[in-house]
Amino acid sequence: GIVVSSLLGTTGKVTLDPGFTNTASCESGITYIDGGEGILRYRGYPIDQLAENSTFLEVAYLLIHGELPSADELDAFVTRVNRHTLVHEDFRTFMGTFPRNAHPMAVMASAINALSTFYPESLDPFDDETVELASVLLLAKTRTITSYVHRRSIGEPLLYPDYSRGYVDDFLRMSFAQPYMPYEADPIVVDALDTLLILHADHEQNCSTSTVRMVGSAHANLYASVAAGINALSGPLHGGANEAVLSMLTELKKSGDDVDTYMTRVKNKEAGVRLMGFGHRVYKNYDPRAAIVKKKAYAVLDALGARDELLDIALRLEEIALNDEYFIERKLYPNVDFYTGLIYKAMGFSPAMFTPLFALGRMPGWIAQWREMMKDPSTKIGRPRQVYTGATERSYVPVGNR
Ligand code: ACO
Numbered sequence: 001g002i003v004v005s006s007l008l009g010t011t012g013k014v015t016l017d018p019g020f021t022n023t024a025s026c027e028s029g030i031t032y033i034d035g036g037e038g039i040l041r042y043r044g045y046p047i048d049q050l051a052e053n054s055t056f057l058e059v060a061y062l063l064i065h066g067e068l069p070s071a072d073e074l075d076a077f078v079t080r081v082n083r084h085t086l087v088h089e090d091f092r093t094f095m096g097t098f099p100r101n102a103h104p105m106a107v108m109a110s111a112i113n114a115l116s117t118f119y120p121e122s123l124d125p126f127d128d129e130t131v132e133l134a135s136v137l138l139l140a141k142t143r144t145i146t147s148y149v150h151r152r153s154i155g156e157p158l159l160y161p162d163y164s165r166g167y168v169d170d171f172l173r174m175s176f177a178q179p180y181m182p183y184e185a186d187p188i189v190v191d192a193l194d195t196l197l198i199l200h201a202d203h204e205q206n207c208s209t210s211t212v213r214m215v216g217s218a219h220a221n222l223y224a225s226v227a228a229g230i231n232a233l234s235g236p237l238h239g240g241a242n243e244a245v246l247s248m249l250t251e252l253k254k255s256g257d258d259v260d261t262y263m264t265r266v267k268n269k270e271a272g273v274r275l276m277g278f279g280h281r282v283y284k285n286y287d288p289r290a291a292i293v294k295k296k297a298y299a300v301l302d303a304l305g306a307r308d309e310l311l312d313i314a315l316r317l318e319e320i321a322l323n324d325e326y327f328i329e330r331k332l333y334p335n336v337d338f339y340t341g342l343i344y345k346a347m348g349f350s351p352a353m354f355t356p357l358f359a360l361g362r363m364p365g366w367i368a369q370w371r372e373m374m375k376d377p378s379t380k381i382g383r384p385r386q387v388y389t390g391a392t393e394r395s396y397v398p399v400g401n402r
Contacts, residue, residue, distance in 0.1 A: 014385040021281070024205075025382070026213065030063060030368050031204040038285035042202055043067070051292050056197040057081060057167050060139055060364035063202050064371065077136075078167070084140035085161035085170070087148075088118050092158060095148050104149040104356045105234040111145045112138070113227035123221040125374050134222045135367045143167065146360045147174035150353050168194045171360075176348055188303035189347055192296040196343065199289040199336060200358050202365025206281075208232040208239065212366045213373050214382040226366045230359050236276075239337075239362075242354040245277035246341035249310040259316045267326045277338030278321060284331035293339040297346075306346045314342065 017023045032041045040047040043062050050059055054068075061069045061077050069077060087095075094114060098107045115137065116123060122134040148158050151174075159174045169190050177183030203209070212229035216222070233239035252262055265273045280287060301308060318334055321327040337358075344354050373379050 014387065016387050019281075020210075025210060026205065026373065026376070027378070028204060028369065028372060029066070030372060031202045031365070033204055033282050035280070035282035035284050038283060038288050040203075040288050047199065047288055048292060051195050051198050054198060055167075056194050056201070056361070056364075057139070059198045059201050060367075063364045063368040064135060080136050081140045081167065082161075082163045084137055085144050085163070087141055087144050091115075091118055092148075095145070095152065095158075098152070100152060100155065103234075104153060104352050105230065105240075105359070107149050107152075108142075108145060108356050108359060109227050109230040109234070111149075112142065112223055112230055115141055116221055116223040123223075125216070125219055125221060131222065131371060131374070135371070138222065138226060138363055138367060142360055142363050143171050144174070146353075146356050147171055149356055150175050150349065153350065153352065166190070168197065172347075186303050188299055192300045192343060193347065195292065195296055196340060196357070197361035199292060200361030200365075202362070202368060205369075206238070207235070208362065209366060209369050212370050216370045216373055217379060217382040222367065222370055225370050226363070229362075229366050233359055233362065234355060239355045239358040241276055241335070242337040242341045242344070242358060243351045245314075245337055246310070246345060246351045246354065248276045249313050249341075252313050253309055259313060259320065263317070263320050263324070267324075275317065275321060275327075275332070277341075278327070278334055279330070279332040280335045283333060283335065286333045287335045289336040290334040290338055293336060293343070294334075297339045297342050300343050300346050304346050308342060308346065310345075311342050314339065 015023065030043065032044070033039065042050060042059065043066055045062070045068075050062075054062075057078050058069065058074055061074065091111075091114070095107070095111060098110070119134070119137055122130055122137060124130040144161060151158055157179055159177060159179060161174060162170050165173065169185055172185040172190060172193065173183045176185075205213075208229040211232040212225045215228040216225040220228075236244045251257075252259065262273075263275070266275045297311060300306075301311065318338070321332065321334075327333075340358075341351065341354050344357055345351070349357065
């Protein structure tokens, strides 16, 4: 950051740090990232161990409560989340009022925000039991909302949750089953989606999480704070990148443009042409999540017998990038979004659903970060300073004299 003199006069100096590249906004004990080494840990546990051995709801518990649950604690937590997956009948009606072709992220942000109107008993940000209830409601309802958004976008009727199934298993059933028809998801697909949700579950002070904290710092309730985070996530430089990657790959396939020509356009910095799914503010090494996602992409495509030419294009782009001076110099590696879209596509989700799936996964992180902030006695309302560059004082001129 550059320390510059403030023109405001109330503070001697302020630090100008566009994009907060060098400014910590808080202390946090949730997620550790070493971007140079490509290390990611939740509450001290390496991401690859959690991806391999844990489940999404167990990781949610870990992020929110700080420790892995005992078997009884996990059982109670899972049962409680499952019991809340049904939404109010009026909420279903409300979900039906959005245009069919609305972007799922816009519907999702509105739906999460609207939860506060249906559960007014869960709004007090300083009562522990209330906050726990809001957390459980968010984990439970977001799953239902995400499957509803998907089904509405394809004109299918909404399905009720089945409490006897696992979180991810039932999410897939609610997304893809025909009404009254048996449905069994492939266990490899269930496992892959569970892993993807774990990989997205937290990433310390990224754009959407910082947004959640900023809104929460004004003591806005958890739903309002998280809804703001979802809106931040919708941007193509953040969560929207997974959708942008698939558009890029599809465009390359359709246009028949060869991959090398595309890379030249990227390196020439043609307006709007970036290698989507590459680069990261913090990782200056291979994103450890991307390595796991890549393996899962192979597993899912194999299991579903779905050869996808787009995977070949992605692999080719990666190979070129990893050996190209432009990318090496700038330490640009695939990020988590580079391969996720290919998996979601193989599962049957449309590209517009990719970012809502990211939001479903990120929910535990937003909740944990918001809760940590609310408990931290050093928390103050977020209120950055600025360096004013506008006009100095001048006198008002009546409209007729301008
Ligand atoms: N393709 C080509 N060049 C790139 C890319 C890319 N994907 N990413 C960065 N660069 C170049 C920039 O042009 C810049 O070059 P310069 O030094 O010659 O000016 C240099 O690398 C540094 O890039 P910045 O944009 O300054 O890096 P920043 O940290 O601000 O941005 C970001 C990080 C937004 C992720 C960026 O790498 C990007 O736009 N990537 C593509 C979008 C994407 O995949 N986003 C997902 C991020 S992960 C997530 O949200 C889960």
